[in-house]
Amino acid sequence: MSLQTLAPNAATEQILGALQRDGACILRDVLDPAEVAGIRADTEPWIERSQTGPDDFTGRKTKRTGALVARCPSCRPIVTHPLALAAARAFLGPYCERIQLHLTQTIDILPGQKAQALHRDRLAWGGYLPREIEPQLNTIWALTEFTEENGATHVIPGSQHWDPARQPDRKESVQATMSEGSVLLYTGSVIHAGGANRSPAPRIGMNITYCLGWLRQEENQYLSCPPEIARGLDQELTDLLGYTMGNYALGYYAAPEMLEGLPDTLPPEFAIGRSIRDALPNSLLGE
Numbered sequence: 001m002s003l004q005t006l007a008p009n010a011a012t013e014q015i016l017g018a019l020q021r022d023g024a025c026i027l028r029d030v031l032d033p034a035e036v037a038g039i040r041a042d043t044e045p046w047i048e049r050s051q052t053g054p055d056d057f058t059g060r061k062t063k064r065t066g067a068l069v070a071r072c073p074s075c076r077p078i079v080t081h082p083l084a085l086a087a088a089r090a091f092l093g094p095y096c097e098r099i100q101l102h103l104t105q106t107i108d109i110l111p112g113q114k115a116q117a118l119h120r121d122r123l124a125w126g127g128y129l130p131r132e133i134e135p136q137l138n139t140i141w142a143l144t145e146f147t148e149e150n151g152a153t154h155v156i157p158g159s160q161h162w163d164p165a166r167q168p169d170r171k172e173s174v175q176a177t178m179s180e181g182s183v184l185l186y187t188g189s190v191i192h193a194g195g196a197n198r199s200p201a202p203r204i205g206m207n208i209t210y211c212l213g214w215l216r217q218e219e220n221q222y223l224s225c226p227p228e229i230a231r232g233l234d235q236e237l238t239d240l241l242g243y244t245m246g247n248y249a250l251g252y253y254a255a256p257e258m259l260e261g262l263p264d265t266l267p268p269e270f271a272i273g274r275s276i277r278d279a280l281p282n283s284l285l286g287e
């Protein structure tokens with residue numbers, strides 16, 4: 001068994017087919033070396049200052065670094081990468097009106113780190129979501145090559161379809177080996193884990209994940225990228241962060257004071273400096 005590796009110009013339907021069958025697939029060589037180098041340079045000082053994990057799951061020899069939208073401008077086009085967004089919108093579209101950004105995190109697996117416990121990422125929401133709902137689609141961008149020795153992600157193809165009681169065995173997994181600049185796509189339901197790093201150098205991946213617009217985000221995006229920073233970013237990105245309505249009724253806030261002639265509840269765009277006219281639907285503006 002192995003994961004499908006697709007070309008960067010793969011059609012969304014092809015990606016969706018692979019995700020439905022295996023729960024994961026690789027898109028090879030999506031970023032060019034200059035883009036990877038830019039992200040490495042931007043993230044390096046933050047990774048440098050990050051602590052290793054406090055437990056076995058996060059990894060005592062693994063550094064995790066978040067808030068990448070606010071901290072590292074070169075990560076922003078990756079969050080809105082058309083390939084990843086098209087896949088996420090197609091995969092999650094049946095369950096929501098809007099998708100949102102769930103997590104931004106570099107995962108720097110240092111030499112000597114043991115393999116992570118196999119898991120499903122949807123456990124972030126506990127066991128409350130019905131199985132028929134796919135809540136999450138993940139990307140992990142290879143900022144170094146991913147090899148069997150340095151801890152390429154383990155994935156158990158097809159495990160998203162398993163009976164929840166079935167226990168996974170690492171022997172059933174394959175490793176997502178891939179070149180620098182490639183990306184692994186995997187669902188919130190497929191069983192996977194970070195690998196052991198038996199090499200002398202770090203394995204660095206950038207985990208950018210998306211979820212249904214009506215769920216709570218793993219990384220609090222309003223605190224990680226507050227309005228002062230968000231107001232300078234592109235709308236596609238701020239929509240993903242959550243500075244927009246999740247649907248007609250989801251995500252408004254009460255303005256600090258009544259504004260002449262307009263309702264005192266506002267869509268979140270207003271907090272990042274978009275005009276009321278841009279932020280409110282025409283029906284409320286009487287147009």
Ligand SMILES: O=C(O)CCC(=O)C(=O)O
Pocket residue numbers: 107116121140151152153154192193194195205
């Ligand atoms: O680092 C990896 O390859 C995967 C990490 C992971 O699955 C997680 O931390 O949830």
Ligand SMILES: [Fe+2]
Pocket residue numbers: 119120121192193
């Ligand atoms: Fe995971």
